[in-house]
Amino acid sequence: MATQVPVELDRLFGQPSWLDRVADPVQRVVQDFFARQGRFGLEIRNFLNGVWLGHPLHAAMTDVPVGTFTTAIVLDYLSLLTGRRRLARVADLLTGIGVGSAATAAVAGLADYSNIEDEQRRVGIVHAFLNVLALTCYVGSLLRRGTRDRSGAIPLSTLGFALLFASADLGGRMVYHLGTLVNRQAWTQGPAEFTPVMPSASLADGQMRTARAGTMEILVARVRGQVYALGNTCTHWGCALSEGHLEDTSIVCHCHGSRFSLTDGSVINGPASSPEISFDVRERNGQIEVRQRPY
Numbered sequence: 001m002a003t004q005v006p007v008e009l010d011r012l013f014g015q016p017s018w019l020d021r022v023a024d025p026v027q028r029v030v031q032d033f034f035a036r037q038g039r040f041g042l043e044i045r046n047f048l049n050g051v052w053l054g055h056p057l058h059a060a061m062t063d064v065p066v067g068t069f070t071t072a073i074v075l076d077y078l079s080l081l082t083g084r085r086r087l088a089r090v091a092d093l094l095t096g097i098g099v100g101s102a103a104t105a106a107v108a109g110l111a112d113y114s115n116i117e118d119e120q121r122r123v124g125i126v127h128a129f130l131n132v133l134a135l136t137c138y139v140g141s142l143l144r145r146g147t148r149d150r151s152g153a154i155p156l157s158t159l160g161f162a163l164l165f166a167s168a169d170l171g172g173r174m175v176y177h178l179g180t181l182v183n184r185q186a187w188t189q190g191p192a193e194f195t196p197v198m199p200s201a202s203l204a205d206g207q208m209r210t211a212r213a214g215t216m217e218i219l220v221a222r223v224r225g226q227v228y229a230l231g232n233t234c235t236h237w238g239c240a241l242s243e244g245h246l247e248d249t250s251i252v253c254h255c256h257g258s259r260f261s262l263t264d265g266s267v268i269n270g271p272a273s274s275p276e277i278s279f280d281v282r283e284r285n286g287q288i289e290v291r292q293r294p295y
């Protein structure tokens with residue numbers, strides 16, 4: 001029985017299905033929303049994607065509602081068992097904090113959802129749907145707490161908690177089973193010593209090319225005479241940066257538009273949140289040589 005659940009979930013999410021007919025338009029609505037806000041929308045999306053944090057904000061934000069809702073439900077039932085009103089009041093407060101933080105986490109999750117694909121997107125839409133149901137239960141519970149109707153509030157919180165648990169399980173599946181938004185360069189290692197990768201003469205100004213540095217594929221670009229080198233695998237979803245385009249001293253990924261600085265690999269625009277691996281570069285004896293910087 002224990003092994004049947006993952007198998008059934010693989011069947012449900014593993015191939016194109018009716019879920020795509022829901023997931024696709026929802027994703028486009030979210031993408032259009034950010035696009036309509038122009039530069040401001042880009043800044044907001046960068047913030048929500050966790051560009052400033054170095055990993056998705058959603059993962060960090062979800063700790064708050066999970067922690068507060070879990071503590072609240074324990075206190076709710078303890079208050080029922082002991083009759084202590086103070087426990088009930090703390091549970092009410094925590095439920096309120098949980099609702100506020102869950103709404104914030106949901107917005108960050110939507111920003112991440114706007115640039116995921118395939119099976120991850122199908123799991124993501126069910127994860128989001130369960131979260132909306134859970135949040136609706138908690139808002140209902142909060143309203144009943146406001147009228148001191150605890151016999152109505154606690155069952156709603158209990159149902160919300162069960163939905164949250166199921167949703168969190170799917171969130172874990174997205175990350176740990178499917179690798180959603182995991183840094184695609186996490187296990188890659190470039191050479192620690194300067195290593196020749198191509199003749200200097202083979203890279204014209206304004207041009208970029210791929211090369212091998214040890215076991216790693218890298219992107220080498222020359223901009224205004226200066227040579228830069230980064231890992232070639234986009235940290236967001238694994239697309240080849242060499243298929244993107246140069247924008248001044250940055251490279252824009254063709255898949256979802258992440259933009260990385262050629263200077264140090266930092267993320268300028270998401271949805272990527274992990275920086276790209278970057279290299280020290282020098283030209284010696286007609287060769288371009290690279291050495292990986294600490295990552």
Ligand code: FES
Binds near residue numbers: 257271
């Ligand atoms: S793979 Fe998504 S932005 Fe590069």
